[in-house]
Amino acid sequence: MQKYAHFKGLTIPLLLLLPQLMITVVFFYWPASQAVWQSFLLQDAFGISTEFVWFENYRDLFAKPEYYKALINTGIFSFFVALFSLSLALLFAVMADRQIRGAEVYKTLLIWPYAVAPAIAGVLWIFMFDPSLGMLARGLQSLGVNWNPRLNGNDAMTLVILAATWKQISYNFLFFLAGLQSIPKSVIEAAVIDGARPMRRFWTIVFPLLSPTTFFLLVVNLVYVFFDTFGIIDTVSGGGPSGATETLVYKVYSDGKGGTNLGGSAAQSVILLAMVIAMTAFQFRFIERKVTY
Amino acid sequence: MTFKLKTLTAAGAFALAAASPAVAQTEIQWWHAMTGANNDVVVKLAEEFNASQKDYKVVVAYKGSYPDTLNAGIAAFRAGNAPHIMQVFEVGTATMMSAKGAIKPVADVMKDAGEKFDPKSYLPAITGYYSTTKGEMLSFPFNSSSMVMWYNKDALKKAGLPEAPPKTWPEVFEAAKKLKAAGWDKCGFSTAWTTWANIEQLGAWHNVPVGTKANGFDGFDTEFRINGDLFVKHLTNLANLQKEGVFSYSGRTNTGEGRFTSGECPLFLTSSAFFGNVKANAKFDWSNAPMPYYPDVAGAPQNSIIGGASLWVMGGKKADEYKGVAKFFTFLSDVDRQVKLHTESGYLPITKAAYEKVKASGFYKQNPYLETPLLELNNKEPTDNSRGVRFGGLVQIRDIWSEEIEAALNGQKTPKAALDAANDRGNQALRQFERTAK
Numbered sequence: 001m002q003k004y005a006h007f008k009g010l011t012i013p014l015l016l017l018l019p020q021l022m023i024t025v026v027f028f029y030w031p032a033s034q035a036v037w038q039s040f041l042l043q044d045a046f047g048i049s050t051e052f053v054w055f056e057n058y059r060d061l062f063a064k065p066e067y068y069k070a071l072i073n074t075g076i077f078s079f080f081v082a083l084f085s086l087s088l089a090l091l092f093a094v095m096a097d098r099q100i101r102g103a104e105v106y107k108t109l110l111i112w113p114y115a116v117a118p119a120i121a122g123v124l125w126i127f128m129f130d131p132s133l134g135m136l137a138r139g140l141q142s143l144g145v146n147w148n149p150r151l152n153g154n155d156a157m158t159l160v161i162l163a164a165t166w167k168q169i170s171y172n173f174l175f176f177l178a179g180l181q182s183i184p185k186s187v188i189e190a191a192v193i194d195g196a197r198p199m200r201r202f203w204t205i206v207f208p209l210l211s212p213t214t215f216f217l218l219v220v221n222l223v224y225v226f227f228d229t230f231g232i233i234d235t236v237s238g239g240g241p242s243g244a245t246e247t248l249v250y251k252v253y254s255d256g257k258g259g260t261n262l263g264g265s266a267a268q269s270v271i272l273l274a275m276v277i278a279m280t281a282f283q284f285r286f287i288e289r290k291v292t293y
Numbered sequence: 294m295t296f297k298l299k300t301l302t303a304a305g306a307f308a309l310a311a312a313s314p315a316v317a318q319t320e321i322q323w324w325h326a327m328t329g330a331n332n333d334v335v336v337k338l339a340e341e342f343n344a345s346q347k348d349y350k351v352v353v354a355y356k357g358s359y360p361d362t363l364n365a366g367i368a369a370f371r372a373g374n375a376p377h378i379m380q381v382f383e384v385g386t387a388t389m390m391s392a393k394g395a396i397k398p399v400a401d402v403m404k405d406a407g408e409k410f411d412p413k414s415y416l417p418a419i420t421g422y423y424s425t426t427k428g429e430m431l432s433f434p435f436n437s438s439s440m441v442m443w444y445n446k447d448a449l450k451k452a453g454l455p456e457a458p459p460k461t462w463p464e465v466f467e468a469a470k471k472l473k474a475a476g477w478d479k480c481g482f483s484t485a486w487t488t489w490a491n492i493e494q495l496g497a498w499h500n501v502p503v504g505t506k507a508n509g510f511d512g513f514d515t516e517f518r519i520n521g522d523l524f525v526k527h528l529t530n531l532a533n534l535q536k537e538g539v540f541s542y543s544g545r546t547n548t549g550e551g552r553f554t555s556g557e558c559p560l561f562l563t564s565s566a567f568f569g570n571v572k573a574n575a576k577f578d579w580s581n582a583p584m585p586y587y588p589d590v591a592g593a594p595q596n597s598i599i600g601g602a603s604l605w606v607m608g609g610k611k612a613d614e615y616k617g618v619a620k621f622f623t624f625l626s627d628v629d630r631q632v633k634l635h636t637e638s639g640y641l642p643i644t645k646a647a648y649e650k651v652k653a654s655g656f657y658k659q660n661p662y663l664e665t666p667l668l669e670l671n672n673k674e675p676t677d678n679s680r681g682v683r684f685g686g687l688v689q690i691r692d693i694w695s696e697e698i699e700a701a702l703n704g705q706k707t708p709k710a711a712l713d714a715a716n717d718r719g720n721q722a723l724r725q726f727e728r729t730a731k
Contacts, residue, residue, distance in 0.1 A: 044729035045388050046395040047371050051728070132479075132552050150549075151535070151542050151703040238545065239692075242699035258363050258385060258688030261725065 032273060038266035045258065057267040066243060067251070067268075074247040077161060078225040084165040086217060089172030090210075094202070096173075097180045107177065114170035118231030125163040126236055149237065153244025156237045160245050163236055164229045171224075172217050179213035180206065219283055226276055248272050318350045321617045322376035325353060326362040326602065330569050331436065334638055342624050349617035359602065360688060363388070366607070370395055375607040377618055380435060382602045383422060387509065387685040389605050390431050391730035397606045397615070399622065400430045405612070406619030414626075414644050418596070418670035422681040423603050426510055432603035433622050437641040438566035439597045439666035440486070440494045442585060446578035448559035451475055458560075458582040465560060465585045466530065469539045472559050480541035480552060481534075482560035487545050488694045489600060490562050490584075491527060492519055497679035498584055498669075499523055500595035504723075507677035509684045513727045517684075517719045519694070520712040523590060528701055528708040535702045542702050545695040564600055565666035568639030581662040583669050595679045597669035601640065641666060684719075685726030693718045 007013050039058070042051040061067050096106050113121070128136045131148050140147040149156040183206060191201050230249050233239060239246035239254055246254065249272060256265030327335045332355060339351040356362040359382035366379040381389055389396055403410035412420065412430050423432045442465075444458045449468070452475035459465045469481025484490040496503040501523045506515040534540035541558065543549025553561035554574040562584060571579055586593040606618055624630070631647030634640060636656060642648045648667065651657065657664040673679075684690060694715045701711035 042725070042729055044392060044726075045367050046392040048392055048394050049729055132549070132555065132557055150544055151699060153703070240545065240696065240699055241703060242696050242705060254692055255689065257360050257692075258367075258388060258686070260388075260686040260689035260722065 035266045035269050035273070038262060039270045040263075041266075042263050045260070045262070053263070057263040058271075061264060061267055061271075066246075069243055070246050070248050070251045073157070073243075073245065074226070074249075076157065077164070077229075077245075077247055078222060080161045081164045081168065081225045081229070082218065082221045084161070085168040085172055085221060086214070088165070089169045089217075090176050090214075092169070092173050093176035093180055094206075097177060110173050111170045113167055114174070116167065118167060118228060119235050121163055121167045122232040122235030125159060125166070125232075129159050149241075151241050153241055156241055156245045160229070160233055160236050163232045164225065167232065168221060168224055172221070175213050175217055176210065179210045183209050215283070215288060218287070219280055222279060222283075223276060226272065248275075317348075319348060319611075319613050319617050321349055321351045321378065321614060321621060323351055323353045323378040323380075323604075324356045324362055324366060324376045325380040326356060326359045326382070327380070327436070328355070331638060334634065338625070338630075342621055345624065346620070349620060351617075351621055359385075363688070370607065375609070377607060377610055377614055378621075379605045379607060380602045381432070381605050383600050383681075384687045384691060386423065386432070386603070386681075387513075387683045387687060387726075390425075390683075391513070391685060391726075395608050396431070397608045397610075398429060398431045399433045399604075399606060402606050402615050403619050403622065406616040408619040408623050410619075410623075414646065416641070416643060416645055416648060416670075418675065419599055419641060419643055421675065422599050432605045433625070434599075434603045434643045435601070435625075436566065436638070437599045437601040437603075437643065438564045438639075439599055439641070439669050440490055440562055440584055441565045441581040441662075441665045441669065442583070443553055443561045443563065443567060443571060443579060443581045445553070445556065445559035445575075446580060448472060448475075448477060448556070448577070452477075452559075458580075459585060460582070461588045462527070462530070462585045463588070466534060466539065469534070469560060470537075473539050477557075477559055478538065480543075480558040481539040482562075483541050483543040483549065483552060483558045484561065485543055485547040485550050485563035485567075486600070487542075487698055488691045491531070491698065492524060492694060493682050494584060494597055495524065495527055497598045497681075498586055498595055499590045499593040500676055500678050501590070502678045503682055504684060507680065508682045510677070510680060513685055513723070513730050515684065515723060517716045517723070519719070520709065520716040523587070524712055525709050526587070528698065528712060532701050532704070532708050536704070542699070545692070565641070565663075566601065566639050568662065581665050583665060583672075594669075594672060596672040596675055597666070598679060598681045599641070599670065636660075636663070639663060641670075684723060685730055686722045690719045690722050693722065 237245040252268045255261045356365040369375045452471045459468045472481045504515045509515040552558040628646045631642045635642040697711040697715035700706040701708045
């Protein structure tokens with residue numbers, strides 16, 4: 001069987017690739033190169049006076065403790081969001097995959113949060129956990145917990161992790177469920193006949209067979225926590241208190257706000273871009289080896 | 294079918310005929326950041342102006358919060374399609390005025406258009422914030438306010454406090470402690486707009502500089518002085534009271550204002566423009582009073598500074614469009630219109646004539662809370678420390694300051710260390726701004 005299509009000459013393949021390439025160039029390469037260029041400049045808000053400063057913006061950045069703090073925050077935030085959203089989604093998917101009454105209803109409800117925009121998800125969580133307005137916050141306070149994300153950095157971090165996790169569970173759930181359903185029933189039935197209990201079946205058969213899905217989700221989730229959680233952080237904590245929830249992507253925004261430090265902001269987004277590329281490459285190089293397709 | 298075609302053609306011709314006068318109209322784009330009742334005010338103003346004459350049409354567009362609107366305007370200018378009029382909050386003033394090619398000073402707009410314009414007819418406490426040191430008006434004040442202390446009369450009564458609100462900070466602290474004992478155990482007092490209240494207004498109200506060079510009015514080579522005694526003392530008080538549960542931090546912007554109207558915080562410092570919200574939502578007897586001061590600071594209280602936003606005219610537009618903008622500003626300055634805006638929205642009148650008219654009408658006797666900010670602003674002749682603040686990049690610097698203040702309030706840093714760091718980091722931002730503002 002022939003695996004690849006063969007074309008005579010380059011014209012047709014290039015034409016076929018053109019739409020996708022154009023989209024990539026316009027929406028990725030062009031803005032990315034603009035960011036790289038901007039990161040070498042010192043400019044006023046309106047772009048009237050421009051000075052080329054080489055790597056000064058980068059040097060400034062690495063000289064500031066706030067940047068390292070944002071780096072650590074991003075690490076903590078990404079780790080917990082990826083961990084919770086993947087493990088909870090897997091748990092829900094396994095539960096929903098069984099023969100239970102109303103399975104369809106559960107599945108639909110579990111997918112809903114994905115349709116909620118990040119900023120709105122943030123506001124929903126604020127309504128529950130705002131120390132003055134939130135029902136759940138009042139519950140916590142009546143239990144004697146001094147819940148105050150306005151000033152307590154750990155409380156604020158917990159809140160953004162919860163909101164970001166809640167929002168991502170649906171997406172992961174959907175993929176895990178599809179993954180589970182594509183595992184051949186015969187394999188599992190054979191294990192049942194051999195006397196394997198559910199836990200053993202899960203860890204020795206289901207989980208390894210799910211590894212391509214898990215790997216794909218890990219990559220997607222890291223991209224999600226690095227970039228898409230901006231709206232949640234902006235509405236829930238605004239990066240505060242005292243920078244406790246300021247992640248790298250949020251710092252890109254807050255430093256560039258009002259056109260104050262566009263060069264520094266651009267330098268940060270270039271670094272962020274490089275980090276995500278490196279991380280994805282690393283994952284494909286090393287983690288993918290452990291994946292059984 | 295033929296009938297339908299005919300009606301369609303007729304309708305088309307009619308539409309063309311109806312549209313033709315609109316073609317002759319010059320459109321003026323106005324980007325703003327007003328929500329709720331204030332958004333209605335903006336829309337209504339544009340409608341009234343459009344109905345009042347035929348040559349110009351003001352088109353309003355809501356662009357999100359103040360920082361969002363500024364970001365949108367900057368991006369639009371860089372892309373070559375800035376609006377004619379942009380509403381920018383007071384914090385963005387230095388950013389706008391340093392962008393000489395991007396804006397057109399209001400004084401020039403009025404002069405070039407031949408509109409009658411007398412800068413002296415405006416309230417100096419307000420226009421001073423938006424003028425050069427030579428008195429040239431750069432932007433047109435739109436919604437101005439100042440900071441006042443809102444208080445819950447019912448709560449004061451229940452806590453056995455005198456009817457007159459506390460005047461000084463030590464009195465506020467004592468009152469808040471009594472309020473806490475009387476059941477307001479979550480929050481005796483609080484403030485919105487953390488840095489505006491506890492740095493910028495605090496400095497002006499005590500005639501203490503926030504920065505050198507007359508708070509930046511005399512040049513971009515200004516340096517901060519916010520780790521001075523007054524600021525450290527005040528933050529130390531706040532941090533201690535936060536620990537005791539007497540003061541309760543309410544966030545960097547005004548998202549915590551609801552804590553006053555819900556009855557949670559009986560003493561609350563925020564903008565005088567909070568009026569509409571209080572009137573609509575507070576289910577208790579309320580009023581406001583001037584900001585508290587420290588009686589041991591000589592000369593305090595001095596005068597307060599304004600907040601809110603002004604309208605900037607963007608550069609590079611056609612002469613005819615500027616004429617429309619000038620006509621619109623004259624329309625906004627009309628005495629009766631200013632009176633109406635002031636008494637309905639709670640924002641300050643910008644002309645002397647409007648203020649005098651409201652005063653003469655006896656309106657303030659029934660609504661003293663609307664005059665409080667004006668009394669604060671005019672309390673004394675402004676000094677170099679109380680004319681306002683003009684620091685480049687203040688949008689970001691306020692966030693830096695808030696970060697450090699939060700670190701002091703949650704006990705991560707001592708107040709002095711936090712303000713030292715706030716001062717240094719602020720100065721770094723100023724130096725960077727100075728380099729780009731040539």
